[in-house]
Amino acid sequence: MEQIIGRKKEIELLTEYYHSGKAEFVAVYGRRRIGKTYLVRNLFRDKFAFDMSGSIEAPAEAQLSNFGFALREYGDSKQPIPTNWTEAFEALKQLLKAKMKGERLVVFIDELPCLDTPKSGFQQAFEHFWNGWAAYQSEIMLIVCGSATSWMIANLIDSHGGLHNRITHEMYLAPFTLRETELMLQAYGFSWTRISILQIYSILGGVPYYLSLLDKKQGVEGNVDRLFFSSHAELKREYGRLYSSLFRNSEVYMRVIEALASCRQGMTRKEIMEKLKLKSGGTLTKVLSELINCDFVRGYNTRDKKIKQKDQIFQLTDLYTLFYMTFCHPGTTDTEYWTHLMGKPRQNTWYGLAFERVCMLHIPQIKHFLGIDQIHTEYYSWRSKVSKPAAQIDLLIERADNLVNLCEIKYSQMPYTITKEEDMRIRNRMADFVAETGIKSGIIPTMITTFGVRLTQYAALAQVQITMDDLFV
Incomplete structure (x- = not known):
């Protein structure tokens, strides 16, 4: 198994679930690039009885083909490609039955929300597979992952439909802490000081994939210029992909994020509604709740004579988003922008603001x-x-x-x-x-x-x- 940096608690829990001796249905969710797939694949790579991954924005036919190819890989190479999800999960059921020998069978479906294309019947077939059979098989451990957090929460974790209370465990993967970030960089051969690690954390946050893009031959400024301000910079284009992968109808989420980015102190729910000209209703409540669940936003209580939850203030805490909205969203043609700001008030002010957010995290x-x-x-x-x-x-x-x-x-x-x-x-x-x-x-x-x-x-x-x-x- 490749060394997994951090995630000690998650590894302990997944290992415990693996040895529980009963059917397990584990939903792992979290933002794009946070390491969900990496964790599951590295922990269980030689224990899969079946695994496949959904494809973002692919039609139902393509998703079914991918599912069918995975069935062939783990079973009969002549297995027909299923034409609908009922056939697909029935074939998976038969595949697993043939493998049952008293040992744990791990079934891993990555990017599960991608499989739920409009009018495909995926949810009904998936519910029937688990509720009608898999939930009663003590050998089965079903692990599903998804970056589309809104889907994972609505359809699995807080489901009011066929999967209501069916998940045995939910696992949210949070960004790395400063210590976990330090351990990762040390494992990659970096010899950076802690102030340098703090500075890069203030920009990338604790997102493992973003951290993996760092070049140990460059300092903080050189890495930031390459990742954000150079021609075709990798993380300049990440912003739009990030929110569209996490949330369906991501426009309203991005509008809320942009509003919060414009106000350092944070905003009340009423102030957000007024700024965005939103009508009162449940939409903003849902959006804020999901942004908080993904660690993009924090909602903190206020205090007058008593601590008040009703008048919460919402503040943008995702460091990557905050940096992007402050320096990339306005746009600059300077490919060495961060280097040229080194030691200047604008950069120092940024690090001061970001350090406040880091402390809150x-x-x-x-x-x-x-x-x-x-x-x-x-x-x-x-x-x-x-x-x-x-x-x-x-x-x-x-x-x-x-x-x-x-x-x-x-x-x-x-x-x-x-x-x-x-x-x-x-x-x-x-x-x-x-x-x-x-x-x-x-x-x-x-x-x-x-x-x-x-x-x-x-x-x-x-x-x-x-x-x-x-x-x-």
Whole structure:
């Protein structure tokens, strides 16, 4: 088996399901390029009793042909190509029956949503295959994957039809953390420093395929120029493919993404509707829910006198999308754009914004450093409704032990200096927060920086210091 970077929990679970001794139906889903197929194929490559993959936007006839060719590969080479999905799954049933010898039979169907073409009868035949036979065969382990997250959720995970409550396990594959990204780059022979890994993570996110495109002979700037700004840059064209592969009718999803990209602080549901001129209804709720499920967007609670879920603020957190919308969407003909921005305010501002998002994606690591893994917490941002200009706090972690970590997130390529003016701003924000919310918990000023806080007369403000290294766990 080829070494699989990260995914320890997923490997443990899939191995556990494999040895469960009962019929298993596992749905693995997640964004395009996240490594779903790679994980399943490398873990079970010599254990497949049948596997095939759907083809994006192929007609039903082509999908059935691919299914038929896979039946031939795993069984009778003279197997007729099925003409409909009922025939296809009946043939699969007979193939598996012939292989039953008391050992686990793994059936893997990749890109399952692609098989569900209009009026093809796929869903009904698939439901009948599982509900009518496979679910009662203790040797069968059916694994299905799909990038079309909206389809996977609606038709499998939250199905109200024939597959309602039929999936035995669902598995969402999230992007890599900073630590997993570091391990992957080390396995590929990179000797980058952690600040370089943080910078590239701030642009590509933890998407394994994007990371695999990096060239260890180039630095961060050279890689970014090649992948985003050169002629025929690979990741410049990825944006449209990404959303169309994940969501059917992807236009509305992309409109919401573009709206959120234009507002750093995030937007309420009402603000999104007004900006996009959408009518009230369930469409936006569904879109936001699915974007959150895919880790493109986070919805965080707000706080007045109490923590409020009703007035959630939605913020774009997908780093690749954020970078694309900020620098590629406007367009530039400079093929060395990122190199030419090196050290300039526009690039540093970007890394500062992205570092905030990276921290939001590593709340478990922050809680681990604070020693509050086992304590119930609520985390949220806060925006003043009184002060002018409105004071804002990026991250507050409210704890069940009656303490609140008030986090200031600062990106710098050297230890961060708290100036007299910065000290006063932070103290004013703390005072505004306490006054407006009426919170009674103790406030712990917490600095999250890349290289720590420089020791000056104002450094004592940071009662807790978290550095970039603390996120690499």
